[in-house]
Amino acid sequence: MRKRSGRWLVIVSLLAWSGLGATAELQTAAAAYQTVPKQRVFDATVEAVNQATVSAQINGRIVGIYFDIHDYVPRGKVIISFRDTEQRTQFEVAQAVLREAEVRLSEAQIEFERVEQIYERRLVSKSALDRAKADLQAAKARADSAQAGLQRAEELLGYTEVRAPYAGIVVKRLVEVGESVTVGQPLMAGLSLEQLRLTAALPQQVIAQLQRDRGVTVLLPDGGELAIASAQMTVFPFTDAASHTVRVRVELPAGIKGVNPGMMVKVMVPTGAEQRLLIPRAAVVQRSELTAVYVIGADGGVLLRQIRAGRPGPDGQVEVLAGLEENERVALNPVAAAAVLKQGRAAP
Structure with missing residues (x-):
């Protein structure tokens, strides 16, 4: 019996010595109060x-809705279209009026140049030259007016297609296909991410x-x-x-x-500014709902202790609200500390 008791004593001593040696190799850091910015x-x-509601700019009937709520819409994509028969006809008429005005302008320019040459030879009166010049100016004015009318007709034709002002997500659709709308009526709302x-x-x-x-x-x-x-x-x-x-x-x-x-x-x-108790974030162990650290005692023993962590601190640190005192040392490698703790518990 004495020999067996001696053997157990030697085994326990060796295990204890091995645990203390492993504890000595653990990297640790001390919990310390530091001055950090106080924040609320x-x-x-x-x-x-960018968030907006697009509205109708013409009176008309909706013939197409191409995006719905929660759809992503690229910038400039057509989202709603209106019946455009009237606007397209006005655009074609404006094109014809401009072509006619350009022809009349060309004729007036040729006539003015002809009269001007004849006038230089003193074969026509000054009044004839003035009439030709007035006809040319009138033709230019009619051409400018026709150009403006074409631009207006083109703009009205463009109003038959409602395009996305920016890329974004549709959050509201306020109309249906076949519905007649008036100028200023909201059609669709969206926002950009x-x-x-x-x-x-x-x-x-x-x-x-x-x-x-x-x-x-x-x-x-x-x-x-x-x-x-x-x-x-x-x-x-x-x-x-x-x-x-x-x-x-x-x-x-x-x-x-x-x-x-x-x-x-x-x-x-x-x-x-305020004083906060901080430790390295690497020392914190998160196991399900448990937040803890491995504390190294004065005798070199390892203890898993629950803490209540607060807000993150500077330089990779975290605040400790409860569970630690100043100058207590914690293991920076929780995995190695857990192995030491397990070895120490197996010794008995």
């Missing part, structure tokens, strides 16, 4: 910079600090952060008398992913 978080709404912005109503107390610090941080739905400089911000120069808030508009970078018009996002506004 406010709600903001995502909206499209290429350029987005945020709008937020901020308390008047934070506006002065916002303008001094020159920027905000947007918390994206995917957990990322986006720093916005003052050049992309607009602070409206008036305060709402009922809520005592000031409207702020924040321009987002073009082509940003993960946000859509109508979404609610968070905006962090700097309001000073």
